Every structure is written in C-alpha cells, then in structure tokens.
Amino acid sequence: MISETHKWKIAQRASPQKLSASKGIFQLGRGILIGSILPIILLITWEIAARTGLLAAHLLPAPTIILEKIISMYQDGSLFGHISITLTRVFLGFAIGTGAAVVIGAIVGYAKTAERLLDPLFQAIRSIPSLAWVPLFILWMGIGEPSKISLIAVGVFFPVYLNIVAGIQGVDRKLIEVGRIYQLTPYQLTKRIILPAALPSFITGMRSGLGLGWMFVVAAELMGASEGLGYLLVVGQNTYSPDTVIASILLFAVLGKITDAVLKWVEHRSLKWQDSMTNQG
C-alpha cells in the first residue's frame, strides 16, 4: 500500500507542472497563429480587391469601410443601444427557455409517468419548425418584446430540454445505489447525485440552446423591431448599405462567440472532474 502511494508521489514530482503550463500557453499561441493565417490573407485580399475596384464597392465594401461604420456607430452612441437590446432579448429568452426546460426536463427525466404523459407532446411540438411560430406569436402578443422573447425562449427550450432528459435518464444506476445505501431522500438523491451526474449533458444543451437563441433573435428582430442588430440588418438592406449589413453580421458573430466562450469557460470550470480528452495532462 505504501509503495503504490509512493510511486504516485514520485510521478507527480517528475512531471514539472510549470513546464507543462508554459508549454500549454505556447501551443495555444501557436494554434491561434496557425488558425489566423487564412483569415488574414483573406482580409488583405478582400481589402485590396475592394480598393482596386475588383469588387463592386456598393455590394461588398472593404473591411476598413465596415470597421469605420462600426466605429462611427460607436461614436454616435447607437452601437451600444443596438447591442444591449439584442443581448437583453437573447438573455431573457435564454433564461426563460432554460428555466422552463430545467423544470420540465427534470420532471420528465425523473418520473416515468410524466415522461409517458409529456414527452410525446413535446416531441410533436419540437417537430414544428420554430420560425412557424412567428405569425402566431405576433397575433397573440403583438410586435413588441413579449413575442420576440417567447420566440427565442421556444428555440432555446428544446435542446436544453432534450439534453436534460437524456442526462438524467443516463445517470449510472450504480451511483444511485450508492446514494440509496446512505438512505438519501429523493430530494437529496436528486441534488447530490442525479443533478451533478447530468450536469455535462445539461451544459451541452445550454450551449446548443444559446446558439439557437442567437439564430432566433435575428428572426425576431427581422420580423419587426426598431432597435437591435437584426434591425440594423433590415435598415442596411432597405438603404442599400452593405457596410451596415456586414457590420451587423460581424457583431452577431463576435457576440455569439463571446457568449459561447463564457459558457465554455463555465463548462471547463464545472467539469474539471471529467475524464475526457480535453482534461488530459
């Protein structure tokens, strides 16, 4: 017993943590470098092509023009308004959709009767393309915020719901037995074993839910809004200004990436215990 422990300690000492950490940063830096070669070449080509008139400027303006557009929107103060309203919509829809999915998914995953009762209905609703709800939501709730947020919430709901149900139903029976040995109540069992065990698939669901949330905020803002990045798309289209359209696409990409990175970070932090490819080393 001592020798085994001892061997482990030696192994720990033998792999210098610092070295591997700096190597990790180096590799990360190299990854970014390699990954950005093509985009940079593409941007430069695009810029040159636009400047020399190879590309029609009224269809595809140069990257610098688009950047200037964003900066000018920042300077006249409208940028912050558009971004914040879009972010608020996504955030509210995401929160409502996720909240509903957690409650319903937990019940469906946990109780067999609820599954038989509810799951067929949700599967049927899921097969409706979510954009088909748009006219109905506008009829019901008008063109204001409630219909937009509901649409986003519906989009977010399904991936989160499906993943929670799958996560809960996939919890290892052997671990549940451990809880039963210690005579945990159903509530304790849920809190201490089932939820942590279902967490990885819950986070996966949240990430794909968030992706759909961004998709649906575009749809919601296209269908009628007076502010927001989706509204900028419409304005750009109607005023023949591709720079506005591309600027807003770019902002969507950046925001989507940032919010996903936040979730990814949460995932990394809360799933450090997982024995997976990414956690090696």
Added chain:
Amino acid sequence: MLKVNRLKRTFNHGTAGFQDINLSVKEGEIIGVLGTSGCGKSTLLRVLSGLDQQYEGTISIENGSNNQIGMMFQEPRLLPWLSVKKNISFGLKKEERNTDKYKTYLDLVGLTGFENHYPKDLSGGMAQRTAIARALITEPEILLLDEPFSALDAFTKMQLQDLLLSIWQKKKTTMILVTHDIDEALYLCDRIFILKGQPGEVYSEVSIEKQRPRTRGDGYLSKQKAHILHLLNVEKKAAGEHQ
C-alpha cells in the same frame, strides 16, 4: 448481532437468487460467503444492504443505530465530480461533511496527501481505498463487501486485504465478505458459508480456527482450501448428474 431467518429472494421463476438462508453473525466477526457464480451471493448482500427489498423472511440487526450498514462494491463507485476528500465524507450528515473527520480515514487507508484529487486521477487500488474509507466513515455496525478486490491485480489485492485486516484490528467492524476467491476468504474470515445450487442455499459452513494475521499458503489453510474445493466440486458433479 445480525440474524437472518429463512431469507429468500428468487428471480426468473425461482431459478436464480437464493432461498432458505439462515445466518447469525456475532459482533466483530468476519463472515465469508463463497460460491460459484449465479448462486445468489451478490443478491444476498443486496438484500442485506436494503437495496433489494423484494425478499421473504426476516433480517434483524441488534444495536440499531442510524447508519447500521456500510457497503463496498466490486467497483469503487466513487462520484466522479467529488474530490477524494468529499467522496470519503459523502455518507456523513450535513453538519459533519465539511469537518476534518475525513482525515482520520484518509490516513487509515494510506491516501494522505490525495484528498484533493479527483477519481479520474486515481489508480484502481487507490480508488478502492477511497471506497473503503467512504464505507467506514459512517462507522457502520456491519460492513458488507461484494467482491471488493476482484477487479484488482494480485499485488494490490493482497495489500488491500492486509489493509482491511489492519482496519479490523482497530475497529473490530463486523464484516460480511462475498467472494469467489477461496484464498481471500481463508485469509480473512472466521467462518465461511458455502452457497450452492440455483437458487442458492447454504450447503456447508467452514470455520477457520486460526489466529490472525495468518500466513498465506499456510498448511492448515491449504487443507481447508482442499476441503472447500472438494465441497464445490461435489456441487459441480451433482449439477452434472442432473443434466
């Protein structure tokens, strides 16, 4: 302290499981349950632990405190999202869970310094040590062990058997050990029940009258081993004749 009377639990229309089991276990005893696969040994432990409640007959435990029974499985069954320290403390009441109580047991199983590791970073033997500590921390009256070392390599297995004995010397925990390893049963147990048949019944009881610690491969133990092998062989022949 544990009495089991006419205990019965069968599956598949009475062709698997066990029936008519009568046992009484004294405090501080280590009881072995040996048998070929499919004779209901593991089911017996599942019934005793309360995991399986579809049984007939009676189980009575004296000195009934709240945490009467601890259980160790063939696999460590650690919760992968908890560190070693938190896994060990898992069965404690909420007030005690964040105290230093785990330290005693961490040291006891020889894992000092590993309290913040996650199960994914442990070797099989270390994970099973953690499981031993987790089973012991609630100070159960009876510790049930379901082939606890069968998935380990021969050396780790011997180390953990010795560890279990050293813990027994300190705590005098009553243990029921289900195993298919005759040497293990001979090395650890005071009495060995041999189960046979489908559904399994107690075919024979062998007492090992030898002071612990015992020497592996000792003459007396070898003789007992031959005896047990003979008992199990009889079962094999009998089963053969039926067919």
